[in-house]
Amino acid sequence: MVDYNRRMLIRGMGAATTIGFAGCISGPSSGSGGGEFPSQDIRHIVPYGEGGGSDTYARAILPTVGEELGVNVQIENVPGAESIAGITEAFVAEPDGYTHVGHTLPTAGISWLLNPTNEDLSKLKGVCQYGRTPYVIFANPELGIEGPEDLANRYANGELSDFGGSLGAANHAAMIELRNQGDIEWGEWVVYDGSGPTIQAAASGEIPAGVATDSAAAGAADEGTIDMVAALTTQGSTVFPDLPTTSDAGWADVDFAGEITRTASVAPETPDERVQTLADAYEAAINSDEVQQWSDETGNEVLFRGPEETTQAIQDAFSIDDRIDLDELRE
Template sequence: MSDRQYRISRRSFLASTTIGITALAGCNNNSGQVGAAYPSESLSCIVPFGQGGGTDTYARQIMPKLSEVLDVSVAIRNAPGASSLKGTGELVQTESDGYSFGVFNPPSTPISYLVYQPSWDIRSLVPVCTYGQTPYAVFARSELGVEGLRDLVERYRTDELSIFSGLGRGGIVHVAANVMRTEYNLEYDRYVSYGGGGPAIRAAVSGEVPIVATTDTAASGAVASGDLEPITILSSRGSSIFPDAPSPSDEGFSSIDYIGQLTRCMFLPPGTDTGKRATLEQAVQTALQKNSAQKWAKQTGNTVEFGDHEAARNALKRSLDTIQQRINIDEIMNGDT
């Protein structure tokens, strides 16, 4: 799309949005001042993970482009803790005026929700859209020379390796590690947890731990620097960042796609009106089509793809349903690993 076409498209988008929101303003208590266009002031994006991880990386690429489309600033607020439940819980309890939204990634946060069972209802969030797909992967320190998942399993079996690391206990990586223990005979002795992808990667790079599981996005810099190597991509779709890295099924293991692949989603607080949801939904779609977003995706291998609010709703529901059917959460949390 040329700059001139983009300017015309953007004017058309803002004009149609203003008309739609103005029509809704008089009949919806959440619409603010009658006749006022939405958004008319800065937006806040809650990222329930620390800086430097995959979710934060995506947010810091996409939110400036969303800001350009909507012509208001979009501030990113990292709220890590409790395996992403701290920030997600804040979103659930945030005022439903349309000026705060959050991002998280089924099945990651839904797993934490099922493990810890907070008092709030994650299903009450208003889905906006999806904006990417990201696989989890297992990485090893380069000097170890691990050659694939089968070699990794053998090294744990012979006690050459004993520690497996990733995000916090009760989070998706901890659960995936336990699934790999059961399905792949990955016999690690101790699981070491970190508060996000960034800290986990830094621990592996420093030599504090030999193996780490996190998203391909989070580990891309450490692999580029030669500190880490991808061992297996925990999704049969593979990784666009590490296209040569095998998945478990490539080596004859069973697929664990239901916990190996993230869908990156955006949600609004409960009760946010659908007119504001529609504005954000269309704005994200436009932002992802911008040349700068597509260029970043192509250069880094990070997948950027739009799905509507129903796609986000289905990603959350599917995760909650599948995890409860496939995984014994109580057994994992009552174990020592």
């Protein structure tokens, strides 16, 4: 067993499905007249249930976004259809900047490609990207896996076959690519509903190894119920800073699906100046002492990419079928 150090996590979650954060009344954009934006509460849709990664990020960052804008930001959980229900609600909202959605890429693109709707969600307008969450590979500790090469060899020689993760998710796409490239020749993809059940299955020995987000794996790694093997990106993990990357392992670059990026988007016809106002508030929030401290304490990585880069990332995610075989994700 290899012991990979990680930073300690402080965990928490919001208690309510919808919650408002009061902004500073004296904020520069708080006026109600003259066409100023914003002049009323802003709605932020989380297209997943309470307590998940997107919900946690929203409740950590949006209070400061509201302070920067000088208005309340109402967080509303709208789960369903692998995030497509909440994203669609934002897509069809009035394009005035008062409703935006915090989703993940490339997950949203994959979900929509597997189950397309009438709305062309690739036309979402990006506000910003504000967080990054890598996937990590872990194994049952009784196997005594000694790093990524040992894991790959055991799959190659047939000692191991099953591998666990979510069906049709980004981590599934990344692992298919690694298999197709001959890096980890797993045999059967065992489907679990998210990171938690996958981690539990590996810890119990139901599967030999699996993949989940780094923040989700942290608790089990602390308890010694799973052994960490590798990060599924070339950039590694801030939660497990000593964990080998795909580059360290000599594996294919699967960064296009080896991590999820926290993304804020609005309806397609939202005016550019309102998008920029929202983006500026996010950037200030990301750089604030409060959010930086939260990131340092929890290991939830924050970053900032502006509207143009974010819109391009949305288009790339919703055309990811150029890189992956959707039929393989359905198996």
